[in-house]
Amino acid sequence: MGAKQSNLHWYVLAQDWNGCKRRLQKTNGAEAKSVNEHGDLPLHYACYNGLAPPDIILALLNAYPEAVRQENRLGRYPLELAMINYQIDDPYREEVLSLLRWYRPSSGDAADLNGLLPGIFSNKPPKQMYSPSALCVVCMEVPSTVAMIPCGHICFCMNCVSTAASCGKCPVDRCQIEGLYQLQEKQIITTHQSMVS
Secondary structure, eight states: OOTTOOHHHHHHHTTOHHHHHHHHHHTTTGGGGOOOTTSOOHHHHHHHHSOOOHHHHHHHHHHOGGGGGOOOTTSOOHHHHHHHHSOTTOTTHHHHHHHHHHOOOOOSOTTOHHHHSTTTBOSSOOSSOBOSOSBOTTTSSSBOOEEEETTOBEEEOTTTHHHHGGGSBOTTTOOBOOEEEEOOHHHHHHHHHHHHO
16 A cells, blocks of 8 residues: 555554544544545545444544545445455444445434435335335334335334434345335325225
């Protein structure tokens, strides 16, 4: 690797996780934005080695939230690198993939789901929608109004979706969630009436 790397790049390469935290603190997160000659941010490096613990991934994301949507010169995003490099049986894999897939900087209002998850909700519904339960599968109190994309299972209410979908998989068929769709009032009535008939 080249000389244009920041100290934070080197700490990630060395897998010195405590050093990474100290460096982020010392530079007030500024080095999380540093790019080497290959277009790699420290977050890319953390995903390349497939060994960075979730708290390091989160610290890098908190320091530079835009890193999750930045590709390197090879056209690779951090999520793609993590999917390739974290082994299937790695205990960190699901949490790291979930962080990279769903992380958005906090708006300060925990109730503002769209502020916390911009870009995840689609205006276009899945091709087909299925309602395994009229009630949210998490709280079992509120009607389910959120469909998973691409599978179309309507499983969650808006109150539970941020925590329930954080694993990145549909609870019914375990497919990877690529997005979410909030049903409109007419769709909710039609979907839940079809379950009764």
